[in-house]
Each structure stands twice: as structure tokens, then as C-alpha cells.
Amino acid sequence: MSNSSIYTIQPIEFRLDLKDPFLFTAHHIDHFPAGNTQLGPTVPSTPEKPYQMYYGDVVPGFPEHPHTGFETITLVESGFVDHFDSLGNSGRYAQGDVQWLSTGNGVEHCEMFPLVHQDKENPFELFQIWFNSSPEEKKQDADYKMMWREQIPHVLQTDSNGHQADIRVVSGSFLNTDALSRPPHSWAAAKENRVNIYMIRLEPHAELTIPATTATSTRFAYFYNGPLLYIDGQEIPFKHLVELKPDTEIHLKNSDQVASIMWLEGEPIGAPVAMRGPFVLNSTEELNVAFARYRQTHFGPWPWPTPAPVFPREQERFASYQKGVDVEYPERM
Known part of the structure; x- marks a missing residue:
């Protein structure tokens, strides 16, 4: 892809396949x-x-x-x-x-x-x-x-043309606004894991810049409401998931109707993932033990x-x- 800040763009019907964490x-x-x-x-x-x-x-x-x-x-x-x-x-x-x-x-x-x-x-x-x-x-x-x-905290940003963006901060922080605390035994609870979850609403023609995070982070944007969005100048159609370069600022520009974006980023856990149905552990052996425990208790x-x-x-x-x-x-x- 010609845009160096965009890794992939994928159409979405129902499920967004993401990356660690x-x-x-x-x-x-x-x-x-x-x-x-x-x-x-x-x-x-x-x-x-x-x-x-x-x-x-x-x-x-x-x-x-x-x-x-x-x-x-x-x-x-x-x-x-x-x-x-x-x-x-x-x-x-x-x-x-x-x-x-x-x-x-x-x-x-x-x-x-x-x-x-x-x-x-x-x-x-x-x-x-x-x-x-x-x-x-x-x-x-x-x-x-x-x-x-x-x-839930909101950050309101007004661009140079007077158009407004509303950033609902579900996890982490945006600029100087921190989210509510997460459960204590969550990867998202530690500030150094930089788990930022934003629900972004852009007025028509609004522009917004998302700050850079670390080079090791995972970063995705899901455009789920509105006809057309531009990410660093690249056209993003409705209901598309974009994987983004994490260690650079990302510029969003809306078209002529309200747009909604889910923004997800965070440091990876880096552990093996073994997933079977509703259980997520680190090995097949652990999954087998968990299913046996569930059948018993x-x-x-x-x-x-x-x-x-x-x-x-x-x-x-x-x-x-x-x-x-x-x-x-x-x-x-």
C-alpha cells in the first residue's frame, strides 16, 4: 500500500479480527x-x-x-x-x-x-x-x-475550521484526559501498556489528529458510521477496518456526514494464545484442564x-x- 501509515484495509461484515492484546x-x-x-x-x-x-x-x-x-x-x-x-x-x-x-x-x-x-x-x-x-x-x-x-470522559476538539470531534475515552488516555479505572487484573489497567480505546464522532468535514504511541503497539481504526473517511489522505469506505502504523501521528478527515470510528491500540502481551470456543489460555494442555474443570464445577x-x-x-x-x-x-x- 502506498500510504506508509496504513498497513491494511479490510471490509467488515460482523467480526473484526485483531492482533495482540x-x-x-x-x-x-x-x-x-x-x-x-x-x-x-x-x-x-x-x-x-x-x-x-x-x-x-x-x-x-x-x-x-x-x-x-x-x-x-x-x-x-x-x-x-x-x-x-x-x-x-x-x-x-x-x-x-x-x-x-x-x-x-x-x-x-x-x-x-x-x-x-x-x-x-x-x-x-x-x-x-x-x-x-x-x-x-x-x-x-x-x-x-x-x-x-x-x-465516561469525553474530549471535545475543534479544528481550524470550527468543526468538532468528540472522543469518548473508554480506556487509557487522550491527550491529558484519563479514562475511568479498569478492573485491577486487566492488561489495560497498567498505564505502561497504553491500551487506548476511543469511540470517536466527527462532525461533517471535521479533522482530528491522533497522537503517536509506541513502535511496538498494535493499532486499529474501524470506520462504522458515515459514507467516507480519509486517513492520512487515503479514502476509507464505510465498515472497513484499518491497521495503522503506531509510532506516528494519524490524521483523520471526515466527509460531508457524521462519522463514527472505533480506535483500538495497545502494547502486545506477547504470550502464546490457545483459543477454543469461549476459553482463551496459553496452551492446548491448559485448555484441556480448563474444560475438565468447567465440566466438574x-x-x-x-x-x-x-x-x-x-x-x-x-x-x-x-x-x-x-x-x-x-x-x-x-x-x-
């Missing part, structure tokens, strides 16, 4: 209809307005399933998610919120997508980043943290009445930790 990112977009009394869809999926039930029977989503050895970082752009796990944690989160789950040495959870609106459609968009853990972090207990949209008892519970329609956003000992409501913080 990231594993991949799933980009879910569903056109859910109005919800019924059970928080499920009232009409079937159509080619014009498609949606998936995933593994849910009544409510779309992912009923009880296990993970170990990595982290899920779930960013909701629209819609609602109900979370339950085998640690006794639970919560409801929605547009603009981020859930960070360190699966550590094993946890079961479910993620259901309740259709809370009965009088209108329930559009849904969600990113889930699978982010690796170091060998030591894989041995730690699982942990869960909510980052509410009201608390299920990573602890499932404390919820069904594999796919959901909260009542009227439930506001909240997070419950330590089996309900600590409960927080973002609108009351």
Missing part, C-alpha cells in the same frame, strides 16, 4: 421490532429489518455460558443489555454504557437484549471486544465493572432461576455487585 471484536446490529409482554419481538425478522435471536428463545441474547482467560468489553450504542453472572452480579445497561468483564480463572454469565419498548421499534447496536489477559491475569478471580455513560453454581433471566420492563439502569451487597444507579450518582 486484542483478540477480535464483534459488531452486532439488529432492527428489533416493538417488544411483547415477555420483552421479546412481536414480529419475525425480515430482509428489510433483519434481526437475530442469537441463542435466546423468548428474548434475544446469549443465555448462561462460560468464559475463562480473557476479558469482554461490551459497548452499547443503542438498545439494552441485561447481565447476570455466576458471581451473583447483575445489572441493566444501555446506550453509551460500557461493561468490562475480566473472566479470569472462570465465570458463567448471560447477556440478554430485552425489547423494552412496546410502542415503537427497539434498534440495537453493540460492540463486544474480546481482549486477552496475561498468563498471570488468567489465574485471577473474575471481576466485573460498569462504566456509565454519565461518567461449572465455575460455581448458577444463582439465577433460569439460564436466560431478564429484568422487568420498568427496571432502570443499575449494577449489582457482591450478590447485591453493593448496588449503584448511574442517575443517582
Whole structure:
């Protein structure tokens, strides 16, 4: 490729295949209809307005399933998610919120997508980043943290022509603005690992420069909303993933409509990766041991009445930790 700051450009349908310390990112977009009394869809999926039930029977989503050895970082752009796990944690989160789950040495959870609106459609968009853990972090207990949209820092930058960029800092820092803390046993928690996750919104014709990071870092930009973006003068079409040179400034220039970009960068862990389904460890032997342990223990008892519970329609956003000992409501913080 002629542009020295761009390594690759790839079209994306659903899955973004990434590099250490990231594993991949799933980009879910569903056109859910109005919800019924059970928080499920009232009409079937159509080619014009498609949606998936995933593994849910009544409510779309992912009923009880296990993970170990990595982290899920779930960013909701629209819609609602109900979370339950085998640690006794639970919560409801929605547009603009981020859930960070360190699966550590094993946890079961479910993620259901309740259709809370009965009088209108329930559009849904969600990113889930699978982010690796170091060998030591894989041995730690699982942990869960909510980052509410009201608390996630934003940096507003105005270019020389008065056009604005909004950088939502999910991890790391942008210029002098630091993100909220990550779970303590996360590769992203240590500042020296430079794990920067930004959700960038560019007004029409806005320009933005992203500072350089280290030469050893991984760096990707995913352009997921808008007709056309320019990265260092190179045209980037809608829904394309760009791998970028890390140790140089990168210049973004938008076209004539609002653009949205997910920005991912960080120092690699550098350990072997052995991945089988929902488990990510460092060797086949470790995977075999983990699956045997899961078959024996299920990573602890499932404390919820069904594999796919959901909260009542009227439930506001909240997070419950330590089996309900600590409960927080973002609108009351």
C-alpha cells in the first residue's frame, strides 16, 4: 500500500479480527421490532429489518455460558443489555454504557437484549471486544465493572475550521484526559501498556489528529458510521477496518456526514494464545484442564432461576455487585 501509515484495509461484515492484546471484536446490529409482554419481538425478522435471536428463545441474547482467560468489553450504542453472572452480579445497561468483564480463572454469565419498548421499534447496536489477559491475569478471580455513560470522559476538539470531534475515552488516555479505572487484573489497567480505546464522532468535514504511541503497539481504526473517511489522505469506505502504523501521528478527515470510528491500540502481551470456543489460555494442555474443570464445577453454581433471566420492563439502569451487597444507579450518582 502506498500510504506508509496504513498497513491494511479490510471490509467488515460482523467480526473484526485483531492482533495482540486484542483478540477480535464483534459488531452486532439488529432492527428489533416493538417488544411483547415477555420483552421479546412481536414480529419475525425480515430482509428489510433483519434481526437475530442469537441463542435466546423468548428474548434475544446469549443465555448462561462460560468464559475463562480473557476479558469482554461490551459497548452499547443503542438498545439494552441485561447481565447476570455466576458471581451473583447483575445489572441493566444501555446506550453509551460500557461493561468490562475480566473472566479470569472462570465465570458463567448471560447477556440478554430485552425489547423494552412496546410502542415503537427497539434498534440495537453493540460492540463486544474480546481482549486477552496475561498468563498471570488468567489465574485471577473474575471481576466485573460498569462504566456509565454519565461518567465516561469525553474530549471535545475543534479544528481550524470550527468543526468538532468528540472522543469518548473508554480506556487509557487522550491527550491529558484519563479514562475511568479498569478492573485491577486487566492488561489495560497498567498505564505502561497504553491500551487506548476511543469511540470517536466527527462532525461533517471535521479533522482530528491522533497522537503517536509506541513502535511496538498494535493499532486499529474501524470506520462504522458515515459514507467516507480519509486517513492520512487515503479514502476509507464505510465498515472497513484499518491497521495503522503506531509510532506516528494519524490524521483523520471526515466527509460531508457524521462519522463514527472505533480506535483500538495497545502494547502486545506477547504470550502464546490457545483459543477454543469461549476459553482463551496459553496452551492446548491448559485448555484441556480448563474444560475438565468447567465440566466438574461449572465455575460455581448458577444463582439465577433460569439460564436466560431478564429484568422487568420498568427496571432502570443499575449494577449489582457482591450478590447485591453493593448496588449503584448511574442517575443517582
